[in-house]
Each structure stands twice: as C-alpha cells, then as structure tokens.
Amino acid sequence: MKIAETLASMREVRLSFDGTVGLVPTMGYLHEGHLSLVRQAKAECNHVVVTIFVNPTQFGPSEDLSKYPRDLDRDLKLLEPLGVDLVWMPTAEVMYPPGYQTWVEVEALTKGLEGAMRTGHFRGVATVVAKLFNATQPDKAYFGQKDAQQAAVIRRMAVDLSFPLEVIVCPTVREADGLAMSSRNKYLNEFERKAATILFRSLSAAKKLYESGERNAESLRETMKEVLASEPLAQMQYVSCADYDSLEELDTVSGKTLLSMAVFMGKTRLIDNFVLG
Numbered sequence: 001m002k003i004a005e006t007l008a009s010m011r012e013v014r015l016s017f018d019g020t021v022g023l024v025p026t027m028g029y030l031h032e033g034h035l036s037l038v039r040q041a042k043a044e045c046n047h048v049v050v051t052i053f054v055n056p057t058q059f060g061p062s063e064d065l066s067k068y069p070r071d072l073d074r075d076l077k078l079l080e081p082l083g084v085d086l087v088w089m090p091t092a093e094v095m096y097p098p099g100y101q102t103w104v105e106v107e108a109l110t111k112g113l114e115g116a117m118r119t120g121h122f123r124g125v126a127t128v129v130a131k132l133f134n135a136t137q138p139d140k141a142y143f144g145q146k147d148a149q150q151a152a153v154i155r156r157m158a159v160d161l162s163f164p165l166e167v168i169v170c171p172t173v174r175e176a177d178g179l180a181m182s183s184r185n186k187y188l189n190e191f192e193r194k195a196a197t198i199l200f201r202s203l204s205a206a207k208k209l210y211e212s213g214e215r216n217a218e219s220l221r222e223t224m225k226e227v228l229a230s231e232p233l234a235q236m237q238y239v240s241c242a243d244y245d246s247l248e249e250l251d252t253v254s255g256k257t258l259l260s261m262a263v264f265m266g267k268t269r270l271i272d273n274f275v276l277g
C-alpha cells in the first residue's frame with residue numbers, strides 16, 4: 001500500500017496503475033461503513049485509491065472542523081489488509097493553494113434538506129470531490145447511501161461536468177441495533193448512544209406504514225416525527241419524504257422515494273435515511 005501526500009507523488013503512483021481504478025473518498029476516522037465501500041471497490045476494480053482529507057470548505061463556521069475525529073495510524077492499519085493500492089492524504093495547502101478561487105455549485109439539488117441547514121456545505125463537497133476526481137482519474141467512485149443528498153449531488157455533478165466515470169452508491173452499514181455507522185457517533189455519551197436508535201426506529205415505523213399501503217407523504221412524515229418526539233434526548237431538525245432523484249418533497253409517494261431526517265442528540269447532529277420503492 002503506497003501512501004502519498006503531495007499531488008505529484010500521488011500522480012506518480014496513479015500513473016503506474018494498469019486497468020481500472022476505484023476511488024473511495026473519505027474524511028478518515030474509518031469504520032465499517034467506509035470499509036464496505038473499499039471492499040466493493042476492490043471487488044469491482046483492478047486498483048483501489050482511498051483518499052483521507054477532512055475538507056475544511058464543507059464545514060460551516062459553527063461546525064466541528066477542528067474537533068472532527070482523526071486517527072491516521074488506525075485508518076492505515078484498517079486499509080492495509082483490504083488490499084488498497086494507494087492512500088492519498090493531501091494537506092489543506094495541497095487541495096487549496098494560496099489564491100484559491102474556483103468552486104463547483106450544484107444548484108436545485110443542494111437547496112433543501114442538508115443544504116438548507118448547512119449553508120455552503122455542498123459547494124465544499126462538490127468542489128472537493130471534483131478535485132479528487134480530476135486528480136485521481138478513477139473509473140468508478142464509491143459513496144455511501146448514508147449521505148443520501150451528497151450521493152445525489154455527486155451523481156448529478158459527474159453527469160453535468162462530463163466526468164468519464166461511474167458513481168456507485170453503496171448501502172448504509174449499521175450497528176447491530178440499527179444506528180447508522182458514522183465517525184460522529186463517537187461524540188455520543190452512553191445515554192445519547194442508546195437513544196440514537198430512535199432515528200432507525202422512526203424510519204422503520206414510516207417504512208412499515210408504507211408497506212401497509214400508505215402513500216400519503218405527510219402521513220409518513222408525521223409518523224417519523226411522532227416516533228422521534230417519543231425520545232426526550234432527541235431534538236428533530238427535519239424529516240423529509242422526497243423524490244429520490246430530485247429530492248423534492250412529495251404529496252403522494254409513487255416511484256423511488258427517500259425518507260430522511262436530521263436529529264440532534266445533545267450537541268451531536270445525526271442524519272439517516274431509508275429508500276422506498
């Protein structure tokens with residue numbers, strides 16, 4: 001497993017690869033969710049590149065950039081046995097050299113949900129992912145369904161900017177009790193961690209209602225809200241029942257649909273989603 005920091009040293013290794021290349025972009029502090037993307041990339045591509053970069057431009061001023069958990073040694077130990085060929089860990093200066101002023105904006109898709117709560121977040125995400133695509137030139141790039149809007153934004157951007165690659169969205173990996181794995185789960189205290197299953201339980205209740213035949217989107221949103229309200233430690237930020245591709249809120253559920261939510265558990269903001277249909 002080669003490890004590179006600069007653009008030039010990463011490019012040198014990348015150019016030595018024959019065959020297809022799969023890219024797995026991460027912010028590090030890896031867990032099974034990240035590793036599942038690496039395994040899928042490994043199964044489908046000749047070479048796997050993992051990037052570890054805590055991207056400052058996707059964090060708002062009041063968000064957790066400086067506190068974001070980091071453990072590079074542990075990350076590398078987890079990646080090595082999976083047969084990763086190259087880990088690129090650029091510094092902020094490598095990604096955003098002095099005088100930086102070029103940005104990627106995906107429009108309508110970034111207005112609602114996470115985009116409405118986190119101003120500028122998706123401009124940072126789209127920009128850094130476009131830069132990672134340009135620098136590593138993968139054939140396939142792997143993202144998690146856990147971050148549903150991010151996946152939708154990147155699929156759109158890849159088409160709109162003519163990136164010659166396939167965006168692959170992999171299923172959300174969960175803890176045994178249903179909590180979606182996330183680097184931020186580490187912030188939860190013992191009580192919040194137990195209470196955090198409320199997101200999975202809320203989504204499950206709405207899914208069950210859908211499976212019993214309910215197609216009124218507002219009823220599904222109400223069900224999610226009611227279950228969340230039953231947990232005193234949970235503070236709902238939003239719940240959504242939206243079209244899977246456009247992310248527009250629905251009145252009636254017909255095709256592929258995204259149920260999603262953001263919830264504060266104490267100071268920690270958790271997101272989760274289910275896909276219906």
Ligand code: AMP
Nearest residue numbers: 026027028033143144146147172173181
């Ligand atoms: P992050 O390091 O949080 O930026 O995540 C890097 C990639 O891993 C993104 O594509 C995430 O959607 C994906 N990911 C994070 N958590 C999970 C999970 N629990 N299951 C599947 N993919 C995940």
